[in-house]
Amino acid sequence: MSAPGSRSAVLDRIRAATAGGAAAAGSYAALPRTYNTQGELSAGQRVALLIERLREYDADVAECAPDALIATIAAQIGRSGLRVLVAPQGLPKEWMVAGCDWRVDHNLSHDQIEQAQGVVTAATCAVAESGTIVLHHTPAEGRRVLTLLPDWHLCVLRASQVVETLPEYFAHCEAPPALATFISGPSATADIEMTRIKGVHGPRFLNVIVVRD
Amino acid sequence: MILPVLDPKLALPFPKAALPVLRNAQLRKNVAHATDVITGKRARLVAEKHDWQALREAASAVRTHVLENLGPYLEQFEERCTAAGGVVHWAADAAEAREIVLAILREEQASEVIKIKTMTSAEIQLNPFLAQHGVEAHETDLAEIILQLGHDEPSHIVVPALHVNRSQVREIFARTMGLPDLSDDPQALTAAARNYLRKMFLTVPTAISGANFLIAETGGVAVVESEGNGRMCLTLPRTMVTLAGIEKVIPRYRDLEIMLQVLARSATGERMNPYTSLWTGVTSGDGPQRFHVVLLDNGRSDILGHERERQTLKCIRCAACMNACPVYRQTGGHAYGSVYPGPIGAILTPQLMKMEYAQSLPFASSLCGACYEVCPVKINIPEVLINLRAKVTDQEREEERRFFDPLYLGLRMASKVFANAGRFRAAQRMMRIGMKAFTGKDGWIRSLPGYGARWTMTRDLRGAPEQTFREWWAGRASGKVKA
Numbered sequence: 001m002s003a004p005g006s007r008s009a010v011l012d013r014i015r016a017a018t019a020g021g022a023a024a025a026g027s028y029a030a031l032p033r034t035y036n037t038q039g040e041l042s043a044g045q046r047v048a049l050l051i052e053r054l055r056e057y058d059a060d061v062a063e064c065a066p067d068a069l070i071a072t073i074a075a076q077i078g079r080s081g082l083r084v085l086v087a088p089q090g091l092p093k094e095w096m097v098a099g100c101d102w103r104v105d106h107n108l109s110h111d112q113i114e115q116a117q118g119v120v121t122a123a124t125c126a127v128a129e130s131g132t133i134v135l136h137h138t139p140a141e142g143r144r145v146l147t148l149l150p151d152w153h154l155c156v157l158r159a160s161q162v163v164e165t166l167p168e169y170f171a172h173c174e175a176p177p178a179l180a181t182f183i184s185g186p187s188a189t190a191d192i193e194m195t196r197i198k199g200v201h202g203p204r205f206l207n208v209i210v211v212r213d
Numbered sequence: 214m215i216l217p218v219l220d221p222k223l224a225l226p227f228p229k230a231a232l233p234v235l236r237n238a239q240l241r242k243n244v245a246h247a248t249d250v251i252t253g254k255r256a257r258l259v260a261e262k263h264d265w266q267a268l269r270e271a272a273s274a275v276r277t278h279v280l281e282n283l284g285p286y287l288e289q290f291e292e293r294c295t296a297a298g299g300v301v302h303w304a305a306d307a308a309e310a311r312e313i314v315l316a317i318l319r320e321e322q323a324s325e326v327i328k329i330k331t332m333t334s335a336e337i338q339l340n341p342f343l344a345q346h347g348v349e350a351h352e353t354d355l356a357e358i359i360l361q362l363g364h365d366e367p368s369h370i371v372v373p374a375l376h377v378n379r380s381q382v383r384e385i386f387a388r389t390m391g392l393p394d395l396s397d398d399p400q401a402l403t404a405a406a407r408n409y410l411r412k413m414f415l416t417v418p419t420a421i422s423g424a425n426f427l428i429a430e431t432g433g434v435a436v437v438e439s440e441g442n443g444r445m446c447l448t449l450p451r452t453m454v455t456l457a458g459i460e461k462v463i464p465r466y467r468d469l470e471i472m473l474q475v476l477a478r479s480a481t482g483e484r485m486n487p488y489t490s491l492w493t494g495v496t497s498g499d500g501p502q503r504f505h506v507v508l509l510d511n512g513r514s515d516i517l518g519h520e521r522e523r524q525t526l527k528c529i530r531c532a533a534c535m536n537a538c539p540v541y542r543q544t545g546g547h548a549y550g551s552v553y554p555g556p557i558g559a560i561l562t563p564q565l566m567k568m569e570y571a572q573s574l575p576f577a578s579s580l581c582g583a584c585y586e587v588c589p590v591k592i593n594i595p596e597v598l599i600n601l602r603a604k605v606t607d608q609e610r611e612e613e614r615r616f617f618d619p620l621y622l623g624l625r626m627a628s629k630v631f632a633n634a635g636r637f638r639a640a641q642r643m644m645r646i647g648m649k650a651f652t653g654k655d656g657w658i659r660s661l662p663g664y665g666a667r668w669t670m671t672r673d674l675r676g677a678p679e680q681t682f683r684e685w686w687a688g689r690a691s692g693k694v695k696a
Binding site: 014192 | 375445481485515
């Protein structure tokens, strides 16, 4: 839809402006990367740091053994008092604990998702240093809208998915994802007098369970 | 209230535009508070990051590398984004970008559109253009709503409403949202905005965003935000239009490991911002099914061609430079007459205007270097400021009407005087006699007439000494040394 000449005009101007620049392939590999790409903490310390950082964001965090996972999910949901929950299509069946009205995402409409009170998902990775949860929106993590409209998000992580630094997440990525969401605490703003307010548009309540695997 | 003018073609020169702000105590208090809070948080989080300088170095190197190879990276981005189902448009200037966006919206039969905060859209003055053509643009970032509903303009690129305090926000929301009983508690104000926008997010089928990063390797786009309004706009609508400057590209997905670490700490003083979203073209069943990217030049390729000023385009719009700037901290953003204020605005705006407008901005700095020190991509802003000052001065000197300007007359005379030792000595003697009348008993000049008043208006001047160094030196040899 752009004027047909604009593409070549812009690219020509760029080429003229950068004439004599180094070839992309060669010089990219030579870029300095002397920042930390490897964490120093033990597995236990890593999880402890993640939990500390998540709690600084006011996230509700629980840790449990693998055989206590279902009970822990039930307890977190129970404490929230919520009943109507959405589940991504690929969420393990056993995570959908009894006593709730589960709406599995077989193409739920935005309105149906909006009417749900909460959502339970898995995750791809968590970065301890910044308290960041990374979703690649796999079938167990759900479409992006699932973790956006409901006000309450419970995310289940395995301890083996926790890395210490952000570069370690990227090193673990086999291929770049088409979709990704990095979540560091609940939605927030500081636009009014720099006062941090939790919960603007995204979920106001972030809950995390770390399974010691 | 005087409406701020952020069009560099219409704005007053900085010293004139700054005057009303400097007299507005409330505004200065609001700006000082906000910048103090952010700089404090940033300093704490940078101090705990032991590899901070290595990260800056890497961020700077990646951005420099991209600019040197911008053409191939943009073509790669275009190819991958297109392969993933996106449509890539190229806009040579602001007018063309506006037309492209309007044509897309027409095709969508859109009468309204929701927007993620994008300074690039403010740069091309998109909202008023869309309004003229019957499309209502709704800002969804909290700060942008405050400004839009209050008919105000952004004064900062990360926290655009930092010059507005809670009671002013309350007044705007109460009036425009019909909530007379609203309190001025930020929690209540934020909740009001949430309710105001919720329905809009669920019903308006077209959205416009900016981009923090375009990823050449994948054709993906990354948007960094806090509130979740961005996620709403880039997830719920049917159609999404992303407007991005051509300099926004990074080579690979992995490069985000550098950029995200430096950006959040520099911008808001957080280890990581609450939400970063990445999408690649169109994904079946998830998010908008029609996706357009508009790549905007609008003066950027000109900047790219000036090797010493090219570094301006490394900017990732974190605003650390304005928070740290002693000038910005006094005036806030409106005085800069551009959507890009502060030190980065002082170098970016006149260059985007091809040095035809905003020539006063490179002088709106004390050259203290605080901006360079905090810049996460190591843009040597003071160096560029000095280069641009030289360009502006060269321009002025060439203007015919400046020929009899006392400043240039004086400088031409000075250059004749300084070129010859005899003339220089004679001038020194005349100066000593001429200035005596204005010099106080303590040896200071407090007030000069005419052109000299420009100096003494704001500072005192040392009177000429009774003897110059050369006179003293010559006298020393002949034994006639004064104490």
